[in-house]
Amino acid sequence: MTCVMNGALSLGMQMLLFPRPPTDNLLCETINKLDAPEGIMYVGLEMLFKRLTDFVQSMGVEEFKEKYDLWKKLKYSTSGAGPLHDYVRVPFEEIFCPIRVGYGLTETSPIHSVAPFWGSYKTGKLGLPMPGADWAIFPSDNFEAGPICDGTKERGGFGVENTGEICIAGPHVMMGYLGKTRGQEDNLKIWGGQRWLLTGDIGFMDEHGFVEIRDRKKSLIKVSGHSVFPKEVEELMGHHDAIDEIAVASLPDEMTGEKVKAWITLKKGYKIDKNITIDEIKEWCLNNMAKWKTPRLIEVVRKMPVSMTGKVQRRELQEKDIDKLKQGKPIKG
Numbered sequence: 167m168t169c170v171m172n173g174a175l176s177l178g179m180q181m182l183l184f185p186r187p188p189t190d191n192l193l194c195e196t197i198n199k200l201d202a203p204e205g206i207m208y209v210g211l212e213m214l215f216k217r218l219t220d221f222v223q224s225m226g227v228e229e230f231k232e233k234y235d236l237w238k239k240l241k242y243s244t245s246g247a248g249p250l251h252d253y254v255r256v257p258f259e260e261i262f263c264p265i266r267v268g269y270g271l272t273e274t275s276p277i278h279s280v281a282p283f284w285g286s287y288k289t290g291k292l293g294l295p296m297p298g299a300d301w302a303i304f305p306s307d308n309f310e311a312g313p314i315c316d317g318t319k320e321r322g323g324f325g326v327e328n329t330g331e332i333c334i335a336g337p338h339v340m341m342g343y344l345g346k347t348r349g350q351e352d353n354l355k356i357w358g359g360q361r362w363l364l365t366g367d368i369g370f371m372d373e374h375g376f377v378e379i380r381d382r383k384k385s386l387i388k389v390s391g392h393s394v395f396p397k398e399v400e401e402l403m404g405h406h407d408a409i410d411e412i413a414v415a416s417l418p419d420e421m422t423g424e425k426v427k428a429w430i431t432l433k434k435g436y437k438i439d440k441n442i443t444i445d446e447i448k449e450w451c452l453n454n455m456a457k458w459k460t461p462r463l464i465e466v467v468r469k470m471p472v473s474m475t476g477k478v479q480r481r482e483l484q485e486k487d488i489d490k491l492k493q494g495k496p497i498k499g
Contacts, residue, residue: 168277169209169244169268179207190221194234205241208262212250213476215243215258215265216411222261224434230261237262242283244268248477249379249397252290253404267292269379273353273363274299275338279377291376292369299336300360303371306331306383309355309364317375324373329380332367335360368395385480387416387424392458394426396480402455403428406447408436411470414461415484418491427499428461429483431470438466444499463499 174181182200184193197206222230231237243258246268255265266281269292278301281293295301302316303323314330315323339361342354353364368386369379380395387394396414403412411431419425436442444464451460471479487497 169246173207173209182206190218193218194221194236197236197239198234200239202239206239208240208243209246210243211245211247211476212254213472215245215250216254219254219258219261223257227261242266244280246270251397251401251404253401269293269377271334271363271365273340274334274336275340278334278336278338286374288372288374288376291372291378294375295336296338299334299338301332301334301371301377302362303328303330303369303377304333304357304362304364306368309333309357309362312357315371317371322373324371326370326378326380329368329370331383332365332369332377332379333362334365335362339363385415387414387426389419389424389426389458390422392456394459396426399426399428399455399459399461402459403430403451403461405454406450408432408442408447411478413470413478413480413483415480417463417484417487417497419462422458425462426459427463427465427484427487429465429467429470431467461499463497465498 170181173179182196188196200206225233240262243263243265244267245255245265250265250267259265264283264287266283266287268277268280270276270278277296278299279293279295281287281291287293300316302313304313305311306329309331313321313323313333314328315321339354340363353366355362355364366383367379368381368383369377371377379397381397385396387396394416399414400412403409403414409430410433413429415427416424417427430447432438432442438444444466447464448460451464467483471482473479490497
């Protein structure tokens with residue numbers, strides 16, 4: 167409603183609505199008939215951008231461009247509701263248009279920042295806060311210590327070495343949870359006369375105020391004292407020629423505390439033990455990332471579990487394996 171309805175109304179645009187998610191060819195055929203002299207904007211999430219790119223690549227870019235004019239009409243795209251990996255973003259932008267990432271939470275009504283459509287833009291960054299909104303990086307384990315970086319030169323803890331929890335302040339931040347339905351969760355705190363929301367996202371800020379998310383605080387994996395961010399491992403594995411989708415999470419390990427497991431789907435034409443093996447994928451990982459980041463276990467799945475909004479459910483995959491371990495059953499990978 168914020169991005170599509172309010173955005174369209176404020177810009178005097180038409181909205182193209184479907185009663186249920188259309189197939190890719192129906193979407194493209196409908197847009198072929200659409201009179202849009204100033205172009206269109208596509209508001210989606212990672213899964214939708216990937217699906218559209220796969221559709222183009224399956225029929226061939228040249229044949230797609232001859233049959234459909236979506237690639238000419240599409241001027242801007244916005245992404246939200248989860249991370250946007252480069253292995254999805256780059257192929258889409260090569261065919262269509264730039265994707266700009268919006269960021270926010272239900273608790274922030276729900277938009278907080280958006281990457282600029284014009285002017286300076288930094289790949290992989292969230293952009294800048296909306297007018298009247300603030301953010302800062304606080305220590306992920308000690309909010310009371312004060313911000314590591316708040317975008318000022320006086321407290322200039324810029325860069326990846328100053329990673330911490332992204333905290334948000336402003337009039338759009340909720341007052342609290344009705345009836346304290348979230349139990350004992352305490353993610354609203356006061357600092358410097360402002361009420362701050364602790365987002366649970368881990369990231370850092372650069373000297374221009376752009377923030378980059380590394381991962382969710384609860385998703386961080388500790389391998390022999392090393393911090394492993396699942397999003398980073400997913401990003402790296404996404405460049406493997408055989409891998410289509412990836413989800414990474416932790417499993418308990420007696421020697422290292424936790425170990426990394428990756429669940430993957432394969433691209434069309436690839437089959438395990440026919441033209442690619444798990445050991446070959448592990449070897450590729452060892453050659454392209456630090457040893458402690460390399461998944462100890464890799465399992466091929468037919469399909470990734472996703473939420474109603476299209477987010478891959480890492481936790482569902484993780485919990486199934488943890489349940490098996492508790493029952494003394496072997497796990498794949």
